[in-house]
Amino acid sequence: MHITVWGNRKPLEREMWENTQDGTPGSWFRVTIPCGIQYDKTWLMNSIQSHCSVPFTPVDFHFVKNGARFFVQEATTASALMDVSYKICDKESRKVCIPVFVSRSDVPYSVRYKLKxxxxxxxxxxxxxxxxxxxxxxxxxxxxxxxxxxxxxxxxxxxxxxxxxxxxxxxxxxxxxxxxxxxxxxxxxxxxxxxxxxxxxxxxxxxxxxxxxxxxxxxxxxxxxxxxxxxxxxxxxxxxxxxxxxxxxxxxxxxxxxxxxxxxxxLPSPVTVDVDTPYVVKPCKGSYFGSDELKSLVLQFLQQYYLIHDCGDRQGLVGAYHEEACFSLTIPFHPEDPAPSSLCKYFKDSRNMKKLKDPHLRVQLLKHKKRVIVHTLCVLPKTQHDFSSFVVDMWFQTETMLCFSVSGVFKEVEGSSQGCVRAFTRTFIATPASYSSLCIVNDELFVRDASPSETQSVFSIPVPTPTSSSMHTLSQEQQDIMQASSTRPEVNL
Structure with a gap:
């Protein structure tokens, strides 16, 4: 805490030692902490007392505007308070530089008019x-x-x-x-x-x-x-x-x-967190679908989506998106490490709202229209998803809209990060489409590094690869898309 004194210190100290009789001018001193209201009163006063060379009793402590103020009577106390400069640290042991003004005062009101x-x-x-x-x-x-x-x-x-x-x-x-x-x-x-x-x-x-x-x-x-x-x-x-x-x-x-x-x-019950009590996150209870019909629909959709996603050419995903669909990608934000090397391939497309301050960049990183979305997906690292790790939650449903999320793990299969295991959460908002399938309206993808336990349990069940034998699981529309794409020489069916 930095203590600043009005005027030159030595003349002030001499004035402080004069007229110390109770009730006479000069016997009381006002201590003002301009930013005092930001701190807990008990912590603030205990901190000042612990660094003051003489014990003191603050009189008439109160808040003024954004600050705090109290009075002391003895000149020795006022002088000692001037020596607390830069000695007070906050709870994280960092210096707290707060100006504290010490000046002479008349007898405080509460003392002058104290009840008999x-x-x-x-x-x-x-x-x-x-x-x-x-x-x-x-x-x-x-x-x-x-x-x-x-x-x-x-x-x-x-x-x-x-x-x-x-x-x-x-x-x-x-x-x-x-x-x-x-x-x-x-x-x-x-x-x-x-x-x-x-x-x-x-x-x-x-x-x-x-x-x-x-x-x-x-x-x-x-x-x-x-x-x-x-x-x-x-x-x-x-x-x-x-x-x-x-x-x-x-x-x-x-x-x-x-x-x-x-x-x-x-009032609604307040949401509070007891920071003093350790909290263990409960284990996931598994997928929730709402009904067997929805379960069949969503699992079929996810299998089709990720078979195409992992096949090497993601252009086939164009048919899965609405013409006016939106997509966004986010990776964790670390203030000390804004571009972690392990996720650097995802960083340039990350739309983390804690990181982005430029409003134009926020709009730019929101991918709009299905061909722009698929182009973005195509430049991301090639992947292989572990279907056995998927946890699916259905959290909203109407006759015209379905909202669900899927979490799991995947590993990258080429480049310098080949074999790296990632964890992901993906939120889809979809509408009904032909052939009893879904059409994606909004797609939000969050990617992070997998935890050690997630890495150890990954791919416990072999993941199918998209071959002609798996074509029967795809809708007719998606089969047509894949057949049309495969006529290009660089595409493997």
Missing amino acids: PEEMEQLKLTLIKRFNVSKQALDLQRLCVDPDLVGHDIDIILNRRNSMAATLQIIKKNFPELLSLNLSSNKLYQLDGLSDIIQMAPTVKILNLSKNKLKSVWELSKMKGLKLEELWLQGNPLCGTFPDWSTYVRAIRECFPKLLRLDGQE
């Missing part, structure tokens, strides 16, 4: 009256006009950090298992003080902030880390800043990923 003991006692009694023991719920709706507080001339305005801090202190001490907190109708326009709820009331699952003055979701980000399951925001100006419900939900869930209800409406 008798006021804290009355606030505690008021909160206890509003607490529902059976539901572990605390109702602080319209707290500022509570007769028990107004009658004792106590101003509890929750926009003020001293009021919110005092409230959270009482909650932590008296309601340690609080589940529901209602802060509606308190004219809240910022949540600086409420950021401490993560430490003071971490058990809260239901939070009601409705009918307040919150204008931006950024205010909610100050409470990131609170594991909310239900949130109420209706009646705040921020609700009108979203074009639709889905955008609204997505923005709120960026702050609270485990949210199940928003403004009283059930």
Whole structure:
């Protein structure tokens, strides 16, 4: 963490050591971290503390715009904070260069207007009256006009950090298992003080902030880390800043990923990944077809397609595609190795959307029209597919369209990569064609290097080669195509 100090350091240090009596100018110092909101509050403060030569207690920590701010009182502490420069690393042990500004300050507001003991006692009694023991719920709706507080001339305005801090202190001490907190109708326009709820009331699952003055979701980000399951925001100006419900939900869930209800409406279960728990991918359950009729149709189609594909001349595949069909090829994207040599023959045609930033190239690599597609297939390495490795999944079907994918392995049979085993996944969108066959409308091919286990098990069953004896498996249309192609001298039937 890089710490930058306003002005020349030596004159500032001399000023810091002057007037250290509590409440006098110069005894308090403001520490501002411009990018502090990007980091977890606990991690940030622990990181600063671990590299600071003297222990300190941050006072009035809060977020400002995109940054974070807190106060310290002793000049020795302020001076020590200036020495933390470049000493803080992130979780991957990389340097985090964040400017941190240290400057003199007046007494913080929360200290200047700290509640007196008798006021804290009355606030505690008021909160206890509003607490529902059976539901572990605390109702602080319209707290500022509570007769028990107004009658004792106590101003509890929750926009003020001293009021919110005092409230959270009482909650932590008296309601340690609080589940529901209602802060509606308190004219809240910022949540600086409420950021401490993560430490003071971490058990809260239901939070009601409705009918307040919150204008931006950024205010909610100050409470990131609170594991909310239900949130109420209706009646705040921020609700009108979203074009639709889905955008609204997505923005709120960026702050609270485990949210199940928003403004009283059930939300779809969040998709979360527990990175701390090892996850084993379940083994494939085998092919899924939906019906025996579809199984027969698709398997016949795949056998015909790959017999022609592997025969040496792929021009015969022209009849398998619709005139306006599309095809795309993708190989894995590795940032450190954008053109892996093992797949270099596939790289120039790869349309990996993580790699491609040029919109014109994205269009260019989407092969359109069947003869362009087949020409692209013809320049790819010659292959031999292992039919015994195929796993087929039927995932959508209508009377006029069939969507299915096939995964398996193949090996290259010529050139410098001869014998190399590849794994592939191919997704077809097809329409019915003559002779009870299929016509491909869209074809997406993904190729990668096969894993060791895939390489060891490859070609456990001999793969048939396209000969005259296999012609009976082809449709009449494909037989005609192959016969016509074989009249060319360079083509072997």
